[in-house]
Amino acid sequence: MELITFLVTALIAVASAIGLVVRRNPLHGALFLVVNLFCVAVLYLLLRAEFLAAAQVIIYAGAIMVLFLFAIMILIPGRAETGRDPFRRQRLAALPLGAAFLLLVGVLMWGGPPPGGAPPPPGGAAAVGRLLFTDYLLPFEITAVLLLAALVGALVLARRRA
Amino acid sequence: MVPVGYYTTLSAVLFTIGVVGVLVRRNPLVIFMSIELMLNAANLAFVAFGREAGQLDGQVIVFFVMTVAAAEVAVGLAIIVAIFRARQRINVDDLSLMRW
Numbered sequence: 001m002e003l004i005t006f007l008v009t010a011l012i013a014v015a016s017a018i019g020l021v022v023r024r025n026p027l028h029g030a031l032f033l034v035v036n037l038f039c040v041a042v043l044y045l046l047l048r049a050e051f052l053a054a055a056q057v058i059i060y061a062g063a064i065m066v067l068f069l070f071a072i073m074i075l076i077p078g079r080a081e082t083g084r085d086p087f088r089r090q091r092l093a094a095l096p097l098g099a100a101f102l103l104l105v106g107v108l109m110w111g112g113p114p115p116g117g118a119p120p121p122p123g124g125a126a127a128v129g130r131l132l133f134t135d136y137l138l139p140f141e142i143t144a145v146l147l148l149a150a151l152v153g154a155l156v157l158a159r160r161r162a
Numbered sequence: 163m164v165p166v167g168y169y170t171t172l173s174a175v176l177f178t179i180g181v182v183g184v185l186v187r188r189n190p191l192v193i194f195m196s197i198e199l200m201l202n203a204a205n206l207a208f209v210a211f212g213r214e215a216g217q218l219d220g221q222v223i224v225f226f227v228m229t230v231a232a233a234e235v236a237v238g239l240a241i242i243v244a245i246f247r248a249r250q251r252i253n254v255d256d257l258s259l260m261r262w
Contacts, residue, residue, distance in 0.1 A: 075191065157241055
């Protein structure tokens with residue numbers, strides 16, 4: 001089961017990485033990269049790195065890719081969303097699919113938390129956090145300075161010259 | 163449990179695709195995204211090796227790589243936007259001279 005999950009995820013990851021390289025439109029490339037990042041998050045889950053999986057989705061897919069999409073849209077003006085909707089058929093399919101998703105989530109949530117779930121393995125977010133604030137405290141503090149420097153640098157670079 | 167070799171192989175494949183992307187594309191945004199792909203491949207290898215060694219240090223390193231990647235993207239995109247403002251087009255071959 002785990003192997004099947006790995007193989008499917010790996011296949012999607014490789015396919016989306018190739019998509020990033022071969023597609024001409026950088027917007028498509030960015031979306032392929034999002035797929036790839038999610039696949040890597042799934043692999044982190046398989047490797048029992050829950051904290052990293054969450055950080056991957058939040059930092060990479062959430063923050064970094066949004067920044068990329070902003071930059072792409074600023075630099076490469078696309079066509080405005082006018083005229084006939086090319087996704088008319090998809091829109092029809094969206095409603096039943098959305099209902100099915102709601103049903104699925106509802107069924108899952110209805111049962112509440114699973115009875116007596118497995119105890120978290122040693123190596124969850126708590127252990128990583130403890131390591132981060134003990135052995136790796138100095139690098140951790142330095143990343144704070146690094147992020148501040150990046151923030152100031154990006155502001156200075158992006159400022160319009162007077 | 164999936165053997166660690168599978169993960170490292172996947173990591174190598176993803177990294178190679180990233181290298182190819184950097185080499186063949188001319189749009190700096192796509193090159194940048196390929197670099198992110200390579201960072202991710204390296205991260206995957208870190209986590210896989212960390213599990214194999216039974217230690218969490220690999221995960222902590224990946225956390226730091228993510229932080230550096232975030233800082234790098236912020237500054238790099240700002241540079242690309244600044245270059246675009248100055249030249250109205252972005253093509254890395256135009257930028258081979260390291261001057262404005």
